[in-house]
Structure formats: C-alpha cells, structure tokens
Amino acid sequence: MVQKSTSTAGLRGQVAGETALCTVGVTGSGLTYCGYDVSDLAANATFEEVAYLLQFGQLPSQDELDRFHQALKAQRALPQALCEILERIPKSAHPMDVMRTGCSALGVLQQENDFSEQDDHIINMLAKFPAIMTYWYHFHFNGKKIETGSNADSIAEHFLELLTQSSPSELHVQALQASLILYAEHEFNASTFAARVAASTLTDIYSAVTAAIGTLRGPLHGGANEAAMALISSFNDPADAEQGLMAMLSAKDKIMGFGHAVYRTSDPRSIVIKEWAKRIGEEVGNMNLYNISEQCEKVMWREKELFPNADFYHASTYHHMGIPTDLFTPIFVMSRVSGWAAHIKEQRANNRIIRPSADYIGEEPRVYTPITDR
Structure with missing residues (x-):
C-alpha cells in the first residue's frame, strides 16, 4: 500500500x-x-x-x-x-x-x-x-x-x-x-x-x-433556505415546533438551517435577516412563521448549541414577500x-492551475491478466 x-x-x-x-x-x-x-x-x-x-x-x-x-x-x-x-x-x-x-x-x-x-x-x-x-x-x-x-x-x-x-x-x-x-x-x-x-x-x-x-x-451547499421553509411550514405554532423538533432530535433526523462549517458562535448574516423577517411578518400581519422560527432557534441552541445560519430566517422573509419556495x-x-x-x-x-494531489488507497501494483485466464 x-x-x-x-x-x-x-x-x-x-x-x-x-x-x-x-x-x-x-x-x-x-x-x-x-x-x-x-x-x-x-x-x-x-x-x-x-x-x-x-x-x-x-x-x-x-x-x-x-x-x-x-x-x-x-x-x-x-x-x-x-x-x-x-x-x-x-x-x-x-x-x-x-x-x-x-x-x-x-x-x-x-x-x-x-x-x-x-x-x-x-x-x-x-x-x-x-x-x-x-x-x-x-x-x-x-x-x-x-x-x-x-x-x-x-x-x-x-x-x-x-x-x-x-x-x-x-x-x-x-x-x-x-x-x-x-x-x-x-x-x-x-x-x-x-x-x-x-x-x-x-x-x-x-x-x-x-x-x-x-x-x-447540491443540497449540502445551497437549498437550506428551501429546507428551512419546509421545516417551519410543517408546524402549526411555536408549541408544535417545540414538540416536533424534539421528536426530530430524538430520531437523529437532520435539521437544515442550523450550524455552520466555519462560524463557531453565530452567523452574522442571520442576525441581520432575522430583523427583516420580523419586519416583513409585521407588515403582512402574520407573525406565526417568525414565532415558529424563533422557537426553533431556541430549541436548537438549548439542545445542541447550534445557531441559525443565513438561510434559516430567509425562509419566512421570502415567503411573506410572495416568492415561491x-x-x-x-x-x-x-x-x-x-x-x-x-x-x-x-x-x-495571479493564476496557477489548481491541481491538488490525492492519497492512493487502492490495490498494490498488479499484472494484466488476459481475459481468457480470468
């Protein structure tokens, strides 16, 4: 090897x-x-x-x-x-x-x-x-x-x-x-x-x-805001969100819209868009999705110390602006x-072609066998 x-x-x-x-x-x-x-x-x-x-x-x-x-x-x-x-x-x-x-x-x-x-x-x-x-x-x-x-x-x-x-x-x-x-x-x-x-x-x-x-x-990069919309729209109210998230955590289901590969304490973009989510919810006279989102944020921090990323509060913001998911x-x-x-x-x-190397984990060197002998 x-x-x-x-x-x-x-x-x-x-x-x-x-x-x-x-x-x-x-x-x-x-x-x-x-x-x-x-x-x-x-x-x-x-x-x-x-x-x-x-x-x-x-x-x-x-x-x-x-x-x-x-x-x-x-x-x-x-x-x-x-x-x-x-x-x-x-x-x-x-x-x-x-x-x-x-x-x-x-x-x-x-x-x-x-x-x-x-x-x-x-x-x-x-x-x-x-x-x-x-x-x-x-x-x-x-x-x-x-x-x-x-x-x-x-x-x-x-x-x-x-x-x-x-x-x-x-x-x-x-x-x-x-x-x-x-x-x-x-x-x-x-x-x-x-x-x-x-x-x-x-x-x-x-x-x-x-x-x-x-x-x-790819779903591991983009699409978290769509997944967040699917999540928050599946709950009727904050109490339902509390129960639903606890059940998902117990089942070890993946919950999109929380945590980040680089940020460790918070996502600064989430703080900004959360305020816009609140303002847009107030404008349309419907705070239910915002309140559900806020309860999800509380549960995920309490249970996993995971914070919402930029995508999470975008969901209700875009939805109340009439944007299809x-x-x-x-x-x-x-x-x-x-x-x-x-x-x-x-x-x-300042270009140089990006060409990384890889660790080979395959077979040791082998000699070709004619098809009649395989």
Whole structure:
C-alpha cells in the first residue's frame, strides 16, 4: 500500500489560496467584504454598491455608481434565442437547473472572447440572472411571456417587479437588497472554489460561473433556505415546533438551517435577516412563521448549541414577500454571482492551475491478466 500523507477530508481547515475579497469567522463569527463588515453594508449600502466593491475593491463614487446602474439597466433584456431556450426547459425542472442552463446558454450567445471583456460579461450576468428565472417561471406556471427589461432602480426592484408583475413595496425592495448583500460573497465555499478551479484552467467566465451554479445546486451547499421553509411550514405554532423538533432530535433526523462549517458562535448574516423577517411578518400581519422560527432557534441552541445560519430566517422573509419556495436558491445565485465573478477575476490576475494531489488507497501494483485466464 502506498504511504499516505497528512490530509484532511473535505479540505477542512486547509488554506487553498489567498484572497483580498472576504474574511469569514476569523474570531468565531464576523464577515467582511474587502474590509467592510457585512452588517454595516447591509444596513447602509445597496447591492449594486457591494457588487461594485467586490469587482473593483473600493466602494463607488456617485458618478461610478450611476454609470454602473446604467450599464446594468442596458443589459437586462434577454435575447430572443435565450427566451426560446428557457421555454424548452420543462416545467418539471428545478429552477437551479434553469439557472445553470441559462448561464451556459448566455455564454454561447454572448461569448467572452478575451479576458479584457470580463467586466462587461459580469454586468451581463448580474443584469440578466433575475430575468432568466422569472421568464421561465412565468412561461411555465402562468402561461405568459413577460417583458424582461425594466427601468427599475435596482436589481432587487427589477427582480420583484418581474416576479410579481407589479411595483413592489419599498420595504420589500429594502429587504431584498439586504438579502442580496448578505449572500454576495463567502470566501472559499464550495461553489466559489469550484469557480476558481474552473477559472484556473483559463476557461471563459460563463463556464466558471456555470460550474459554481452546479455546485450550489447540491443540497449540502445551497437549498437550506428551501429546507428551512419546509421545516417551519410543517408546524402549526411555536408549541408544535417545540414538540416536533424534539421528536426530530430524538430520531437523529437532520435539521437544515442550523450550524455552520466555519462560524463557531453565530452567523452574522442571520442576525441581520432575522430583523427583516420580523419586519416583513409585521407588515403582512402574520407573525406565526417568525414565532415558529424563533422557537426553533431556541430549541436548537438549548439542545445542541447550534445557531441559525443565513438561510434559516430567509425562509419566512421570502415567503411573506410572495416568492415561491423553489426560487429561494436561485435568488442566492442572483446575488452570489457578484462574489463568484470577483474570485474569477482574482484567480485570473495571479493564476496557477489548481491541481491538488490525492492519497492512493487502492490495490498494490498488479499484472494484466488476459481475459481468457480470468
């Protein structure tokens, strides 16, 4: 047997590279983008400011932000060929499959021919991802072809306008802005690392982002907000949640939306979105899901010392904003493309192909046996 080297399953705790984009859980909690605390950004910035920050390392001036907004607005409408592709994706497909296929198709229709074009293609994806999911959704579930361009002031407003086919409330726009900021970037998580591995081969930016979307599609990475919605909607009230969770814990069932691979004491994003969950619940006059969520939080901390992650309180927030549960994770894509793209740019700027080694645990060397002698 070949001698094994020191390795860590899943690369946990292993440093795989350098980044100037993000710090995660340095002191057990906390999250920064280019040195700015995510809570500060969520309270004061727009998602467009944060997307600009991740791409260029600095918050934009007003003139820079205005130009960024105009560039995004100009690219919102989907090309007809992409609309036709989306129409042919079956209604039974998961919306994450739609996002993966839509991104790949976009890369065929509007190809990145040179890395000097990368900023234009990042704007293209940021602008078009909201329409990719909403066009497919309306075509298959509402039987209509929607207009995919708009003059909305932000990506958050644009998405909500396309989804609801009406002008969203300012509170909903603000809540979604905060959500997009919280989901924008998270260091070397699985999907970001997949994007960097792809980028290290010098592939085009759409291929790298498609790899990231495919990785996020896995239930161990994305989808926890959908699972959290299924959990909290299965309970009638906080008392029912207490009993139900205790039964699940006794049966050793997996409970999604709690704990984190990096954070040790709390997830700073959860603190922010919890407040928005409360405000949105109060706006619609229905606090039951929020109260159930809060009881789940209390039980999980009391019994397991597990805290809610970013996805947990997103569930009731999105639900009360009228967002279908299947679209929860695609919204993650709509935001995280800003972080993925920034990492792709960073990888390209100082590239070396990512090619780790593995410990061989197979058979000792063997001699080929002719098939007649087997």
